[in-house]
Amino acid sequence: MTTILLIKSADQHPSVRETLDSVAEPGETVYFLRLPTVRCLGELIQEVNPMIEYDVEYTISCLPTGYEVADVVDFAVDVEADRICIGIFERTLTGKARIDDLTQSILLHEHVSGDLVVGDHAIILENLDYDQ
Amino acid sequence: MLRIEFQIQPAGISSKLFGLEEQVRSIEIDNALPVTGDRIFLFLTAQFDADVSEERLASQLPETQIVDMAKAEVNQHTYYLGVIVDISEASVLALLTEHRAIPHRIVGRNAHLDVIATVRDWNHLKDVAGTIEDEHGSLELVGTTQTETIGFPLGGNKVKQSMSGKLSDKQLEVLETAYRMGYFRVPQEVTAEEIANELDISRSTLSERLRRVEHNFCELLFGPQE
Numbered sequence: 001m002t003t004i005l006l007i008k009s010a011d012q013h014p015s016v017r018e019t020l021d022s023v024a025e026p027g028e029t030v031y032f033l034r035l036p037t038v039r040c041l042g043e044l045i046q047e048v049n050p051m052i053e054y055d056v057e058y059t060i061s062c063l064p065t066g067y068e069v070a071d072v073v074d075f076a077v078d079v080e081a082d083r084i085c086i087g088i089f090e091r092t093l094t095g096k097a098r099i100d101d102l103t104q105s106i107l108l109h110e111h112v113s114g115d116l117v118v119g120d121h122a123i124i125l126e127n128l129d130y131d132q
Numbered sequence: 133m134l135r136i137e138f139q140i141q142p143a144g145i146s147s148k149l150f151g152l153e154e155q156v157r158s159i160e161i162d163n164a165l166p167v168t169g170d171r172i173f174l175f176l177t178a179q180f181d182a183d184v185s186e187e188r189l190a191s192q193l194p195e196t197q198i199v200d201m202a203k204a205e206v207n208q209h210t211y212y213l214g215v216i217v218d219i220s221e222a223s224v225l226a227l228l229t230e231h232r233a234i235p236h237r238i239v240g241r242n243a244h245l246d247v248i249a250t251v252r253d254w255n256h257l258k259d260v261a262g263t264i265e266d267e268h269g270s271l272e273l274v275g276t277t278q279t280e281t282i283g284f285p286l287g288g289n290k291v292k293q294s295m296s297g298k299l300s301d302k303q304l305e306v307l308e309t310a311y312r313m314g315y316f317r318v319p320q321e322v323t324a325e326e327i328a329n330e331l332d333i334s335r336s337t338l339s340e341r342l343r344r345v346e347h348n349f350c351e352l353l354f355g356p357q358e
Contacts, residue, residue, distance in 0.1 A: 094248075096137055096275030104273040107254070108261055116134060116254035118278040125254070 001025055003083040004076055006102075007034040010041060014121035015087030016048050023085060023124055026055040031079055033072070036065045069105035073112055076128065083126040088119075097123055133282070134257060135236075137248045137274040140264060144221035145174065145196065146240040152192055155181035159240040161286060162212075164225055172219045172226075173199070180209040189213075196221075206300040223267055225286075233260045235286045246274075250282055298348050306331065306341040 003024045005016060024030050030050060034041060041060055050058045063071050076084060084106065090098040097118050099107070106112065106125070114128040142150055149156050156178055163175040186201045197216040204210035219226050224247055228235045234250040251257045257276075265271040299307070309331055314321025328338040351357070 092137060092275040094137075094275075094277075096135065096277040098275050099273040107273065108258055108265075110258075113255055113258070116257070116276075118134070118276055123276070 001028045001082045002031070002079055003028060003085060004031045004033050004072075004079065004081045005085045006072070006087065007032050007038050007041065007044075008087055008089070010038055010044055012087040012089070013044065013048065015085065016044065018119055018121045019085040019124070020048065020050055020054040020056060022119070023083060023122075023126075024054065024056050027057075029057045029059065029079075031075075031081070032058060032060045033075060034060065034062050036063055036067065069102065069109060072102070072106060073109060073130075076112070077130050082128055083124060084128065086123045086125075088121050088123060099123075133279050134251050134253065134276050135248065135279045135283070136251060136257060136261075136276045137246065138261065138264075139244050139246055139272045139274055140224060140268040141270060142240055142243065142245050143268055144223050145176075145215070145217050146245055148193055148196070148221075149176075149178060150240065150243060152189070154184045154188065157181060157209075157241065161222070161225065161235075161238040163286060164222065167216055170219045171216050172222055174213075174215050174217060174222060176213045176215065177204075178211050178213055179207065180211070183209055184211070206298065206303075224264060227264050227267060228260065231256075231260045231263060234282050236283065238286065250279065298352055299345060303341055303345045303348070306338065307345050310342065 001024070003019065005019050007016075020030065032041060032045070045058070045060075048054075050056050061075065063075075072084075075081075086103050086106070088097040092098055103123065107116070111131045112125070112128060113131065115126050117124040117126065141147075146159055149159050158177075158179045160177045161174055162177055165173040165175075167173050183203075186198055189201070190196075190198050195217070198213065199216060200212075200214035202212045204212065224245060225235055225238060228247075228249050232252075233256065235247070236250065237246070237248040239246045249260070251260055261271055261273065306327075310316065310322075310327050313327055313330065315324070315327055324335055324338055328335045331338065333341075
């Protein structure tokens with residue numbers, strides 16, 4: 001199994017932990033895909049310690065400046081991702097996970113489908129299927 | 133199942149109401165019933181900036197048959213409207229039900245429509261959002277959450293509806309804030325002082341408003357006090 005974890009902020013520990021804890025399986029590869037606005041992941045990675053604490057291999061990649069949803073989807077196709085996890089940063093008054101523009105574009109992308117699960121700290125898209 | 137919230141541009145009856153000479157603050161579809169043919173009976177709550185008359189509305193909405201119009205007892209410039217319109221006038225409602233999605237709330241304010249609905253899964257979400265986006269030009273997803281049950285469909289929240297005419301917005305705000313902050317929990321999670329601070333009112337105003345809310349609740353449950 002392969003998981004992409006979209007990193008929108010260097011302090012999104014809760015969604016990283018939730019993904020590594022209850023979504024990714026030991027031994028699998030996790031791609032930390034950061035937005036160009038997120039500068040340094042060193043501290044986050046050091047604190048969470050994916051290899052020792054969660055037994056997963058990880059790779060850090062970055063979306064290009066001026067990225068579009070197609071860049072995320074192309075990346076997912078390249079690494080044959082089974083899951084994409086997107087951190088939840090805010091909730092609405094009624095407790096719904098707030099959806100930003102990039103998340104909306106991924107959710108409504110015509111070539112990506114699968115199952116959508118809303119966790120405590122992350123929106124998890126799994127059993128992904130790419131209809132190219 | 134997924135509960136979703138999204139925003140779209142008003143269309144049909146909602147855009148007509150926003151286009152009235154009288155300023156509309158908010159419109160909500162409380163209920164909808166079928167009429168023979170392609171007509172639909174809509175029950176709306178509309179809040180205006182000032183008082184309006186049925187004649188004024190009727191003259192500006194020639195294709196809308198106003199069956200009933202009643203003024204809310206407590207909230208200012210608020211009216212309950214029963215109107216019969218062509219089903220295409222309630223397009224988001226029609227699109228949701230056509231695609232087997234459950235509408236929960238359709239509220240118009242600040243020149244857009246806020247919609248809360250339940251869909252089965254991700255594919256259903258894409259299907260429903262795609263169709264509505266095609267019809268309305270744009271759609272902005274606001275939020276989503278997982279849910280086990282369909283919950284109350286449009287117009288199903290009877291308690292809230294019967295309360296809405298009996299409590300003013302200010303009283304509801306006090307009650308909701310107190311509830312959300314944990315005032316009614318045992319043990320209490322906040323003091324009256326903290327709620328009063330949050331609402332920027334004095335403690336005595338808070339306790340007076342809460343007592344009025346309780347009194348109105350009891351009146352609704354048990355009838356007027358002897």
